[in-house]
Structures are given as structure tokens and as C-alpha cells.
Amino acid sequence: MPPVRPTRRSLMAGGLAAAAAVSLPAPAYASASGPVRLRLAGPTGPFAVGAVELHLVDRSRTDPWSGRPRELMATVVYPAVDVRDRPRLPWLPPGAERALKARYGGALDGYAMPLTHGADGAPVRPGRYPVLLYSPGAASDRTFNTLVVEELVSWGYAVVTVDHPYDSGEVEFPDGRVVLSVGEDSEEEVVAAVAVRAADLRFVLDHLTGPAWGGAPGPGRRRRPRGLRGALDPTRVGAFGHSRGGAAAAALMDLDDRVRAGADLDGTVFGPVVGRGLDRPFLLMDTAEHDGLAKDPHWPEFWRNLRGWRRCLRLADAGHLSFSDIVALAPQLPPGLPLQVGTVPADRAVAAVRAVVRAFFDLQLRGRPDTGLLLRGASARHPEIGYVAG
Template identity: 35%
Template structure:
């Protein structure tokens, strides 16, 4: 909550409690409290009133006439305590509901990146002229993806405006926020804090140099979100990796992501849906995964054009296109595994609790880090056997890390803004899930994408600090 919201709450509480004070302090407090409520409410009305403050205003409005009437009409007696007490309790409950709702569904505050670099961000819209868009009947429609880069940057000047969460503009962020709520079957107002959030990245900030010039090149991590997810759903993770010297590229997959706002102003909404039939849903998931894997391969191929400057942007000359990892959450994790199997240009894979939907898994050469939730009776019984089989097909050492206290959404930004229900976002602290996800990813990437892994011959020791680790030895495939 911001200071004006706290002031509104304090003013409302004072208004309710004024009735219970002796006559001398009651009069000034009864007139001061409504003034505080009116002032803070007016300011919040200009800044943008969050729905969580509505019950606070209702509680204050109900209490106001009862607080003022004894002062304005000299012969009016105060209501007896046995009538006033229940009314006061109801008003205080309404007022308390505001901070409680703000705590349960807050505007996300992103952890400060811990690396030595500041973070910049840049958005590109990329169209594959060779690939038709299969989600539309138009024969000339070509597959377009939106890619957002988070990258190591120089420290931005003081006062630089930080990038909004969920979009390039607040309008885009509101469109995407509403679409995410609709996708989850929630009223849009429950996620109205997301468009208000600011990240730590600055749009188009100057790329960090290497101290001797501006030619340092950084390894790249391509990221595919979960089913219906959007490119920014792992912003905390992306910013942390960027601060440690990686370029992270999150993808929007049109007709799959909840909403994709294109440069021409069009909004492409999701068309994915489940049927309830397990066989049909698995067939659909395999199809969606294949499209996403193709998107990942296409964007990896475009990195050379970004690096050369053929595609204009701040990252020209700063991408190490020979060291690229595929990553993803949920369905995106399965897509990352499939893309790596199909494209040897990927050097490593990070699967964040993703089920492999590749109908015909084959041997592949890249090492994999698979982070999984604590498996319980509600987890798909085919998940771990299928994942274990795929990891066993790698000709490199791979790792499966099960993090205690996690749920499926723990590996995203969701703990920062959803209610802290263990079944929903796990039982860890709000920032602990994103922190562990990033720390484990960095330990793995430092070993697999960097020439100097910091002296560590194997990331197993670092990874095992975060949970139960299973090491899958080289298969020899």
C-alpha cells in the first residue's frame, strides 16, 4: 500500500473510534478524520483508486453520520454502547478488508536484481516469411511473434522511467492484465495492480560495455511462457539473469498467449482451449508445443540479424549467438526441450516445471536443468516418468531439481501478486520462489554457456542447496 492508502485507512479508523472517546478529544478528531479521508480519497481518485480501497471508503461513509450527529445536533444523544458497538465492529471490519485485500492481491514489487549490471529492455516484432499462420484461414498471413529482450545495461541516468510490467505502455499492460484475468476466469479488477507495477528495467538503455570498449557479447536465453502466458510472466527471473550478464528474450505466442498487442494496435487473443477429453487435450497440447518450438527456433535464427544490426536496436554487436539456451515454463518448458532436440544451435535447456509433449522424443545433445514442484497426489502421475525419459535421452549430464514448498506457479512472477495460498503459489516467501528459480538457473548457465564456469566442474553442489537433486548421467546417445 502507498502512503495515501495508509492515510485513508488511518482516517477511516479514527472516524470510527472517535465515537468512543471522551468529549474533549472527540470533537476535533471527528472533524479531522473526515477531512483526512476526503483528502486521501481525492488524491487516490486522481492517481487511480484501487478496488481494495472501496470497502475502506464504505466503512468511513457508514461511520460518518453516527460520528457527526451528536456534534451537530445539540439535543441528540449518542446511541447506547450496546447498539454502537456492533456498528463500530462492522465499520472496522470493512476498513480492515481494504489492507487485507491489498496484501492478498498486491501491486507486484520486483526484487532488486543482485548482479553487477543494470537492466535494459527492448521489444521487437518478428515475422517469419516462410511460415504460414496456421491459426487463421488467410493464405497470406505469416507467423509473427513479439520478443522482449532484457539485457545487461549501463546504469541509467537518475530519474529514468522504469518499464511497466506486462507491456510497452500502460494501455498495453491493462489489455494484457485483463486478458490474463479473463483466461483464469477472474474479474479483471482482481489483477488491476499489474498495470500499475514498474520493473527495474529501462527501455532501450545503453548496453553494458566490457570496460575496454563496447564489444562485449553476452550469452542468450530464449524463454517461452506457460499455456496462455505472456512474454513478461517471468520478469523477476529475466531481470536477475540480465544483471548477471545474460540476455533473456521472452516470447509472446499469438493465438496462444492470453493477449498479444501488435505494433499496429491489433490485439490477438488466445484461441487455445481444453476439451476435457484426455486424449484430445494431449493431441492439442502436442500441437501447441510444436508451434512454440518452431517459434523458438525462428527467433534463435533471427538473433544473427539483431547481432549484425540488420534488425535495428541497442543490442547490435552484443549477442553471443553461439551460446544460446532454450527455456520455458510449463508448456513452454516442453517446447524448449523439443526446440533443442530439433535445433542443435541451442547449447542448453531450462525447463521450469514443464511437461514434455513431444510425441516422438529422440536423443539430443544439450544439457538440461529441469526445476519441478514438489510432486504430490494432485500432480499428473505421467509427469515425472515422461520427464525422466526425456532427460535420459540427452548425451550431456542433466539435472532435475525438485524444490520443496513450491507449486506450479512458484517458478513465475505469480507469487509477487497472487494470494499466498500454498496450492496456488507454494508455501515459500513471496520473493523466495523467483529468487531460487533465478539462482538455480544462473548456477546451471554459468557452467553450460560460459567459458569460465567460476572454477566449478559441475553445478550439482550449487543446485543441491535448493532442493532434492537428481543427476542424469550422459546417455551416450
């Protein structure tokens, strides 16, 4: 779980039938009988979810923190078949989970992090799926938006979540190494970190759609699911992220015309894209506290320079982490943890964010109209989503 105070710096760092409210687990409290397993609601779409982890090394770039070739972890989450009897990937692998608990000084020691609904290495469901790249917030991990990612996959997207070592919270590699976030002290350092993220995402996209994919094994030397590369449609690519990950999505679009649409969930935008803008569709979402077009240091200029379809929406009564899995995990944890989830009910927040992200990419990558008026902030099913500008 990312930093817990809603500061300006944390913001800077940082069809529609499926949109019915999800049922989230009731609060659970740790006991002497053993750790309490936190849970995440399953996706609502018709397709099962498969997942495979990738350990990638970009030997063309030097990691600015380690001085070695840039090394990444990613997960491809995809529509699957025959998921029975397959293990589900954990929300965090063991070493990363221990590191997260250490960051919270024992407050989470009575809890086990959730399992995802991604069946490890399940066969790919035949089809050709739009590809979405996801980047997490600063000091967050690639699994921290599992609720949205799995929802998209269950409705026919392939989503690639990417960790950015030394910027993401705790990144565990197959050999057991865990790399922690180092943080930044200045906006200049944040701008540089966002540029690294954009290059990471571009490298992952190159790997998934180019000849480098091949049949190379992933972590543990297991072969990747047969047919996965052919299921990824390189002509329909989008990118989205939470907090700093939203900035990375915008920066990637500035670098790579293959990315046709992007979304930023409550994150300040950094770097050259602020002044250059974009000529392709881009969605901004914020909270009343952030009020990006009025208070954010960079949103107003970025907004003026957006030349394609654009929209700014707001999640009512939300906090910065209401766009992530933290909003669903917070009610299962002891009262009093200062998590930035606002007062919006967790199930309403999850359903609304899932629905907006899906409606946006359905419109931009699949040409499906926004019949529920969600992208106009006029959805009767999701009154938590309000229109700010467009």
C-alpha cells in the same frame, strides 16, 4: 496470471553470491483511493537492465490459428548503461493488462500490474553476452518470469523472451491488437502448439544473429539500441521455459544445434524430442506434486534418452507457479485467490529459482563450476532445492 487449478493438464500445458534471499514487497490491498501498484523485486547483479521490444513477422510460415504469416512479439533484455530518466517497460502493456483482468472477472480490478526494471531502449553495456531464449507457460505471457530474466541479465546474460500468439495468454501488438490464448482440447493439439513454439524460437534466434537484424526499427518505429546485435554471442546460446515453455526449450534443442543447453521449469515435454532425447545438457525442475520422473506421462522416457549432462531438481513446498513471478505477486493480492504457489515463502522461492537457473547456465555456457553445490541439491544457502536424479 495463468490458470489457477493445479491439474494434470496445467502441468502438461505447461557466482552464487547473487543468491542471497531477495526482499519482496509486503502485502498490499486495493482501496478506494485508486489501484494498488503491484511490485517485483529488482535484480541483485552489478549491471543495469535495458530492454527493447520486437515485433517480428515470419513470412516463411503460415500461422495455424490465423492463416496469416506468423507474427510474434519478443523482448530483448540486456545489460545496459545510462538507464537514468528512461521509462521502465511495463510487465504488461495496457491492452494485455485489461485482457488479463477480464480473464479474472474483476478480481484484479483494484490493482495495477508491476513495472519491470528494464529501461526502455537504454544503451547497451559494452561486452559480449551469452544469449538465452525464454518461452512462457501456456496462457502465460513472456513477462511472467521477469524476476529470473532480469536477474540473469544483471549478471551478464542477454535474454530474449518470446510470446506465442494464440498460445500465450494475451499478446499485444504495436497497433493495439490483443491476441488471446485459444487453449487446446487434446494432447495432439498441445504437441502441435509446442512445435509452433519451437519454430517461433528458432526464427527469433535466426533474426537476432543473422543479416535480417540490420538496423530496422522496433515497435513505434523506434530504432533499436546501437550495438545490441554485436553484444549477442551466437556461440553461447541456451533456452529455458516454464511449463509448456520448458517443452518448447527441449523441442528447440531438438531442431537447432546452436542451442547448447536447456532448462525446463516444471513442464511436461512433448513431441519427437521425448523419444530422440538430446546430446547436450538439460535441466529439469519440478515440485513434489508433479514428481515428474515418477508421475509425468513423458518425463521418464525423455530422461532415459538424455545423453548429455542431465539433472532433475525439486523446489520444496512449491506449486506449479512458484517458478514464475506469480509466487511474488500472490502475497500482494487479496487472500483466497487459488494461485498455484504452494507454501514455500515467496522470497525463498524467487531466490532459489534465480540461483539454480543462473548456476546451470554459468556452468554450461561459461564453464563456471557449481561451487555452491546448488546443482547437486546440497546448497546450504538454498535448502529449498533438492536433488532428485542426475
